[in-house]
Amino acid sequence: MSTEFHPVLNAAELPAGASKAVHIDGHDILVGNAAGEFFAVQNRCTHQDSPLEGGRIRNGLIACPLHGVMFDVRTGCGRGQMGRVPLRTFALRVVEGRIEVSLAAPVAAA
Ligand code: FES
Structure with a gap:
């Protein structure tokens, strides 16, 4: 799995509570802002494959x-029976105001 980061959006384009779908190498990824914390998850709900954007x-x-169904944007874990299959999550970083996403999994917080 590539650990290369791909620039996708300017951080200023994504205010708190907003999300936007992006595509990297054929992957449909949702980049969002949860109260100032950016995240990247697969843009397909694991319940019935609907877009999360x-x-x-x-x-x-x-x-x-x-x-x-609700999913934790950091871990991808869903709530309840319909969310039992977690979302895939992706590594994300912000470099000079630009959001970059990697197809690699995020490094787990200690
Ligand atoms: S498709 Fe997302 S909750 Fe059913």
């Missing part, structure tokens, strides 16, 4: 617009 982001969770 536009889902409400609150308290570190994104709610799928279709049926409302």
Whole structure:
């Protein structure tokens, strides 16, 4: 798996609570801002494969617009029975105001 980072958006384009779909090497990825913390997850809900873009982001969770299952934006873990399959998460960094995403998994927080 490539650990190369790809510039995707300017951080200023993504205010708190916003999300935007981007594509890297054929992967549909959702980049979002959870109260100032940027994240990158797969842009397909694991419940019924619906896009997560536009889902409400609150308290570190994104709610799928279709049926409302909530996923932790850091770990990808879902809530409840419909969210039992976690989202894939991606490494993200901000370099000189530019959001960059890697197809590698994020480094786990200690
Ligand atoms: S498709 Fe996302 S909650 Fe059902």
